Amino acid sequence: xxxxxxxxxxxxxxxxxxxxxxxxxxxxxxxxxxxxxxxxxxxxxxxxxxxxxxxxxxxxxxxxxxxxxxxxxxxxxxxxxxxxxxxxxxxxxxxxxxxxxxxxxxxxxxxxxxxxxxxxxxxxxxxxxxxxxxxxxxxxxxxxxxxxxxxxxxxxxxxxxxxxxxxxxxxxxxxxxxxxxxxxxxxxxxxxxxxxxxxxxxxxxxxxxxxxxxxxxxxxxxxxxxxxxxxxxxxxxxxxxxxxxxxxxxxxxxxxxxxxxxxxxxxxxxxxxxxxxxxxxxxxxxxxxxxxxxxxxxxxxxxxxxxxxxxxxxxxxxxxxxxxxxxxxxxxxxxxxxxxxxxxxxxxxxxxxxxxxxxxxxxxxxxxxxxxxxxxxxxxxxxxxxxxxxxxxxxxxxxxxxxxxx
Amino acid sequence: xxxxxxxxxxxxxxxxxxxxxxxxxxxxxxxxxxxxxxxxxxxxxxxxxxxxxxxxxxxxxxxxxxxxxxxxxxxxxxxxxxxxxxxxxxxxxxxxxxxxxxxxxxxxxxxxxxxxxxxxxxxxxxxxxxxxxxxxxxxxxxxxxxxxxxxxxxxxxxxxxxxxxxxxxxxxxxxxxxxxxxxxxxxxxxxxxxxxxxxxxxxxxxxxxxxxxxxxxxxxxxxxxxxxxxxxxxxxxxxxxxxxxxxxxxxxxxxxxxxxxxxxxxxxxxxxxxxxxxxxxxxxxxxxxxxxxxxxxxxxxxxxxxxxxxxxxxxxxxxxxxxxxxxxxxxxxxxxxxxxxxxxxxxxxxxxxxxxxxxxxxxxxxxxxxxxxxxxxxxxxxxxxxxxxxxxxxxxxxxxxxxxxx
Numbered sequence: 001x002x003x004x005x006x007x008x009x010x011x012x013x014x015x016x017x018x019x020x021x022x023x024x025x026x027x028x029x030x031x032x033x034x035x036x037x038x039x040x041x042x043x044x045x046x047x048x049x050x051x052x053x054x055x056x057x058x059x060x061x062x063x064x065x066x067x068x069x070x071x072x073x074x075x076x077x078x079x080x081x082x083x084x085x086x087x088x089x090x091x092x093x094x095x096x097x098x099x100x101x102x103x104x105x106x107x108x109x110x111x112x113x114x115x116x117x118x119x120x121x122x123x124x125x126x127x128x129x130x131x132x133x134x135x136x137x138x139x140x141x142x143x144x145x146x147x148x149x150x151x152x153x154x155x156x157x158x159x160x161x162x163x164x165x166x167x168x169x170x171x172x173x174x175x176x177x178x179x180x181x182x183x184x185x186x187x188x189x190x191x192x193x194x195x196x197x198x199x200x201x202x203x204x205x206x207x208x209x210x211x212x213x214x215x216x217x218x219x220x221x222x223x224x225x226x227x228x229x230x231x232x233x234x235x236x237x238x239x240x241x242x243x244x245x246x247x248x249x250x251x252x253x254x255x256x257x258x259x260x261x262x263x264x265x266x267x268x269x270x271x272x273x274x275x276x277x278x279x280x281x282x283x284x285x286x287x288x289x290x291x292x293x294x295x296x297x298x299x300x301x302x303x304x305x306x307x308x309x310x311x312x313x314x315x316x317x318x319x320x321x322x323x324x325x326x327x328x329x330x331x332x333x334x335x336x337x338x339x340x341x342x343x344x345x346x347x348x349x350x351x352x353x354x355x356x357x358x359x360x361x362x363x364x365x366x367x368x369x370x371x372x373x374x375x376x377x378x379x380x381x382x383x384x385x386x387x388x389x390x391x392x393x394x395x396x397x398x399x400x401x402x403x404x405x406x
Numbered sequence: 407x408x409x410x411x412x413x414x415x416x417x418x419x420x421x422x423x424x425x426x427x428x429x430x431x432x433x434x435x436x437x438x439x440x441x442x443x444x445x446x447x448x449x450x451x452x453x454x455x456x457x458x459x460x461x462x463x464x465x466x467x468x469x470x471x472x473x474x475x476x477x478x479x480x481x482x483x484x485x486x487x488x489x490x491x492x493x494x495x496x497x498x499x500x501x502x503x504x505x506x507x508x509x510x511x512x513x514x515x516x517x518x519x520x521x522x523x524x525x526x527x528x529x530x531x532x533x534x535x536x537x538x539x540x541x542x543x544x545x546x547x548x549x550x551x552x553x554x555x556x557x558x559x560x561x562x563x564x565x566x567x568x569x570x571x572x573x574x575x576x577x578x579x580x581x582x583x584x585x586x587x588x589x590x591x592x593x594x595x596x597x598x599x600x601x602x603x604x605x606x607x608x609x610x611x612x613x614x615x616x617x618x619x620x621x622x623x624x625x626x627x628x629x630x631x632x633x634x635x636x637x638x639x640x641x642x643x644x645x646x647x648x649x650x651x652x653x654x655x656x657x658x659x660x661x662x663x664x665x666x667x668x669x670x671x672x673x674x675x676x677x678x679x680x681x682x683x684x685x686x687x688x689x690x691x692x693x694x695x696x697x698x699x700x701x702x703x704x705x706x707x708x709x710x711x712x713x714x715x716x717x718x719x720x721x722x723x724x725x726x727x728x729x730x731x732x733x734x735x736x737x738x739x740x741x742x743x744x745x746x747x748x749x750x751x752x753x754x755x756x757x758x759x760x761x762x763x764x765x766x767x768x769x770x771x772x773x774x775x776x777x778x779x780x781x782x783x784x785x786x787x788x789x790x791x792x793x794x795x796x797x798x799x800x801x802x803x804x805x806x807x808x809x810x811x812x
Binding site (some may be wrong): 016019020050053054056057058059060061062064065066068069072075076078079080082083084086087093094096098099120143144145 | 422425426456459460462463464465466467468470471472474475478481482484485486488489490492493499500502504505526549550551
């Protein structure tokens, strides 16, 4: 019997009415004859409410306790969703991450899944149950509860799909799929009917909020097709998969953007071995996540080192880097928080150098100055003035004819 | 090292400030050098909120799911309390009922504890941790979560105390202990410094809301002394124990009352075998809990059968009993919901017949008509007009000189 895994995010189960709506969608999938496993997030703002409680108790809550606390949010939504299905006459059972056999390491708040012991899930499916699994959580060898960090429920869903050999993992959310650009910025943005894992990974990492890159990566590794679609409409969504069709090749598929960008430039750095390590190791130790790093060509053994961080981390990053920059004899250390990031992504570009030129030309025509450039095989990213991001996305969407995409 | 078990009820941990207050009390116990295990209920109205959510989803929520849902309330308070202790610099760890090894049968919503596998709790105590256990919950052989029903967290605490061989189980609540009568009704009511298990059991069953009879019974069976005291003051509380001192003998220790009493009288019942079963078996099947049952002496093979139920169950009980009463040829079936119950409790009375007479005389002097009488070895209960309960409690408290009790 075909098996599908579905995942519903917090906005899809935000209240009793929405939970009933999701139950109807699950029932429809079951009626088609599939075995159905459902992964569910905490209701709406529930996780934030629990975190808020914790921080009213303690400035730095213990991480093991924090995970045990917030994991209750998904248990609540899983049990409620199961009640809704049973009230409709369907056989269903809720399982916590622990009961579903999701074994993780003990890195609280961002645990990694080590393996899935799927005996209980398989047993419940064989009894004819729809199995509702609390997302975002697992259990250590010591039977302590962990949470999986950002994108956790998506990761639970894809990992379960991989371990159970599901046909597809369906991620239901509040958007209708993956678009050629953010539809709020670009009215002509088109839903993509399919996209490759690598492109989706770049989009997820470079600003598209649809799915967390971690779950996409896991999907790519295990070869499980992932459908991203809306839980509120019947739009067919976007299928993320590995067997790229001809149409997916040879073009830019999407423009991504991110407004949460700050930049630090260490000016006049003596160009000698060990300098980069001297800067980035203390930043990692201070839990500052560094994104793009660019080092200019060295002139007379003096270079400029620039990197970006999330805006909320700029102050902390400067506190770490300023004393280091003095001690290594750099001339200055400058922060700038008014930046944004715009990227074009597509498998097509790896064999065709003209894409970069067209991107830079388009930005230039808009009078937009490029502060930093970074590239991968299937992505080109420019860091620009925050105020220009909207114009840049629109111009690039038009320049690469994405409004004609289907 | 001496070990104590403490239990804090929902009103004691209703918000962040109260949780911090409870943490300070636990820390003080730890500072005395004891090993400390704490059982905690869900915050304030949390359980009711979760139940409300469930009933918005389904008219009759699945019982397994309901238990998994409401059990999250105690996990939340246990983790928050642990965070508060850790923020104060104490070593502490929270455990769910499952992690604490509380194994129950699979009777959801009113599971019975089968055994406690205390290995994890003992291990954490040996590491120097204060162990905070989520009350009211356990786990079945299938690793499914159950809840223990009314008085569940008290039962968790006493069962843990018994299994760990604790010196005492301290139940902290919003009252200062067990009183000679409800202090809201009788201004001169005195706190009892000690009371026997059997007397406490009668008080708990006959209207005193301090502790559920189930936990008292378990205390009596295992011989664990139970201290009932306030979590808000330093009042010494009431010690419930088995080694009754001389002072505890030969007197009435308390007057209990209950306003939640309704009565059904089946009038003119033919007095033949099987009639009582014909009435009470269908009531049990309909989940109606019957309290006092009285059958009058049979006159010419016709008798009246009277029993009491909680007020909320009167309509349901009448629906069950009316057709039966017709089919067995009874003359009538009458319900009355305006009743109350007043009881005197004390080990003294079992050897001294004068107590009953003094109780009836006192009620008579107040012009109070007694509708039903029921007795045990250490309790006499009268069912009277609801409106007279307050007067009855005050008069009995005075007649048995309980304001002089200490």
